Amino acid sequence: MMDMTKPAPAHLAPSELAYVPFVSVHNMMRLVNAMGAETFMAELAAYIEADFKRWPEFDKSPRVASHVPGGVIELMPTADAELYGFKYVNGHPKNTKTGHQTVTAFGVLSEVSNGYPVLLTEMTLLTALRTAATSALVAKYLAPKGAEVMAMIGNGAQCEFQALGFRALTGITRLRLYDIDPKATEKARRNLEGQGFQITACKSGQEAVEGAQVITTCTADKQYATILTDNMVGAGQHINAIGGDCPGKTELHRDILSRAEIFVEYPEQTRIEGEIQQLAKDHPVTELWQVMRGEAPGRIDDKQLTLFDSVGFAIEDFSALRFLRDKVAGTDYAEPLDMLADPDDPRDLFGMVTRARG
Amino acid sequence: MMDMTKPAPAHLAPSELAYVPFVSVHNMMRLVNAMGAETFMAELAAYIEADFKRWPEFDKSPRVASHVPGGVIELMPTADAELYGFKYVNGHPKNTKTGHQTVTAFGVLSEVSNGYPVLLTEMTLLTALRTAATSALVAKYLAPKGAEVMAMIGNGAQCEFQALGFRALTGITRLRLYDIDPKATEKARRNLEGQGFQITACKSGQEAVEGAQVITTCTADKQYATILTDNMVGAGQHINAIGGDCPGKTELHRDILSRAEIFVEYPEQTRIEGEIQQLAKDHPVTELWQVMRGEAPGRIDDKQLTLFDSVGFAIEDFSALRFLRDKVAGTDYAEPLDMLADPDDPRDLFGMVTRARG
Structure with missing residues (x-):
């Protein structure tokens, strides 16, 4: 580890404008533990629901993806009239082999009026939390009434967040876990034990979905996979499909898609990255913001098979950044980072440097 | 100013993988002052020249610009086979009225193989330095031999960096300064005094260009302007046009463009943002990387009027990030930032959070 920098002498200390509040991983964990993951x-x-309900106000575009050897690095920007946010996120499926995270992320929120960043934060944890919060929020609109049982196929890094998010927002209390690697299931069970769930570890996906009103698929292989086949899914279920989120990576058999009512975040992106990349470009889908605004139907009866084809959209990160900024304002969860040059005279950037010689 | 965060207890301290080296504004100034701006x-x-010479190796795309009320916020990514870099930069012409910088920036360099950031740095200063370094590098190829006199029209934040960059790389020793605001000229003169330049403050652009072999235009108005008219420019000069760098913002009269030999960084971007937005889409231009590789002619005689239509391209920022990473490695110019979640088991992100409760 490197030495910490020497602080600036007081008479040369940067002004308030130079500082960007920074939320480290350590402080994000402190905040989550202080609030409790469910409350968080x-x-x-x-915040996500409020932003979905004002969807047309956002400047939207598909993420900017750089496909690099071994994975992808993406920038996901969006803005409303007051704030601009973006997330940097990578996806490298083979990273776990070297002890690295498959996905790491950080993000920035800025004032539109002057372009100055107002928050820099770790987003590996925050992305896990916003992904689960979005899934649970969507299920509030789409899951059958009184749903208590969720099958969770894929018990990796996202699993526990999904379980707690669903309990907080929809009342799920029974979990049926399955992963191709029993150690992942064991890890999830251990983490969720003693938190009031009734947990069943299953030996197959088929076993996991038995009696489940909600099915969450969250596997990580970067390839076309068939985690759910058509015979595994029945009427009246809600599928929360998280793992298929880039071209060539899907989890559900096509036949399920053909008979499900499909709900998406941003069709332009989902048709490229989601489960529906397997379907015709004009296959009907419903946009969730319209459901939340009451402008399109969500679940209309108990027999429907609903599917949230989740890929993750920039507005959810924007909501997360906005939430975090409000939450950490004036607290010690944020530390000031000397990231912006702020000369006394904006035209005198050079003079600021030479005067720093002291 | 907020309180600094409480550090993590030792047994819960993040691993090496969690840290991203961060170069603050304070440390960037220390480094520039320690090296001297010219050496820097x-x-x-x-580094820029080396990267221009391997131009075809880069993944290139025009920057991602979000046009927001009052300005623009841009993300500029690029990558080679080993490293990925991007810069966040805003441009808000009216910011100086509220004591903010027109342009602020920061950037990140990452490993392509695993997507992990390896450097986060302020880039307001670094952008000023790379812009001037690029101008001077290009002039090494295009300015007339033995050029000693540079006219500088626009004496804002970029002015002194240009002057020192040109001296370091091309031997410019005499400066003729002009700005619509005499206070800007006074500021530049004061900052450059005692550094061995012969400096003349001029009362007009016309006066400034007299006897100059190189003309640098670097004004900031976001509009079509005519800083140089056709009669002000003669044979055998090199124009370094910095200020026109977004749609609707230009500095040179069209007639100058018609008779100049025009050199650009990345035509796809320059045709949108540069001086040549005033010309037909197929007006011939020469790409600088080809000049540097010896695959296209630079200046071919003493009578030519050459123009560098500079808009700034992502590869220059990439070079700057790469240079800085090498320069600060193992020094205290970089401080470790706890920005990446790094659980012992990559699939156990949730367990990392709960264990942090202690």
Whole structure:
């Protein structure tokens, strides 16, 4: 580890404008533990819901993806009239082999009026939390009434967040876990034990979906896979499909898609990255923001098979950044980072440097 | 100013993988002052030149610009086979009215193989340095031999960096300064005094260009302007046009463009943002990387009027990030930032959070 920098002498200390509040991983964990993950996700979901309900106000575009050897690095920007946010996120499926995270992320929120960043934060944890909060929020609109049982196929890094998010927002209390690697299931069970769930570890996907009103698929292989086949899914279920989120990576058999009512975040992106990349470009889908605004139907009867084809959209990160900024303002969860040059005279950048010689 | 965060207890301290080296504004100033701005820019220019010479190896795309009320916020990514870099930069012409910088920037360099960031740095200063280093590098190829006199029209934040960069790389020793605001000229003169330049403050652009072999235009108005008219420019000069860098913002009269030999960084971007947005889409231009590789002619005689239509391209920022990473490695110019979640088991992100409760 490197030495910490020497602080600036007081008379040369940067002005207030130079500092960007920074939320480290350590402080994100402190905040989650202080609030409790369920409360954190319930509050975060309220921000996401509020932003979905004003969807047309956002400047939207598909993420900017750089496909590099071994994975992808993406920048996901969006803005409303007051704030601009973006997330940097990588996806490298083979990273776990070297002890690295498959996905790491950080993000920035800025003032539109002057372009100055107002928050820099780790987003590996925050992305896990916003993904689960979004899934649970969507299920609030789509899952059958009184759903208590969720099958979770894929018990990796996202699993526990999904379980707690669903309990906080929809009342799920029974979990049926399955992963191709029993150690992943064991890890999830251990983490969720003693938190009031009734947990069943299953030996197959088929076993996991038995009696489940909600099915969450969250596997990580970067390839076309068939985690759910058509015979495994029945009427009246809600599928929360998280793992298929880039071209060539899907989890559901095509036949399921053909008979499900499909709900998406941003069709332009989902048709490229989601489960529906397997379907015709004009296959009908419903946009979730319209459901939340009451402008399109969500679940209309108990027999429907609903599918949230989740890929993750920039507005959810924007909501998360906005939530976090409000939450950490004036607290010690944020530390000031000397990231912006702020000369006394904006035209005198050079003079600021030479005067720093002291 | 907020309180600094409480550090993590030792047994819960993040691993090496969690840290991203961060170069603050304070440390960037320390480094520039320790090296001297001229040495800094000369070394940086060598990185830029090396990257221009391997131009086809880069993944290139025009920057991702979000046009927001009052300005623009841009993300500029690029990558080679080993490293990925991007810069966040805003441009808000009216910011100076509220004591903010027109342009602020920061950037990140990452490993392509695993997507992990390896450097986060302020880039307001670094952008000023790379812009001047690029201008001076290009002038090394295009300015008339033995050029000693540079006219500088526009004496804002970029002015002194240009002057020192040109001296370091091309031997410019005499400066003729003009700005619509005499206070800007006074500021530049004061900052450059005692550094061995012969400086003349001029009362007009016309006066400034007299006897100059190189003309640098660097004004900031976001509009079509005519800083140089056709009669002000003669044979055998080199124009370094910095200020026109977005749609609707130009500095040179069209007639100058018609008779100049025009050199650009990345035509796809320059045709949108540069001086040549005033010309037909197929007006011939020469790409600088080809000049540097010896595959296209630069200046071919003493009578030519050459123009560098500079808009700034992502590869220059990439070179600057690469240079800085090498320069600060193992020094205290970089401080470790706890930005990446790094659980012992990559699939156990949730367990990392709960264990942090202690």
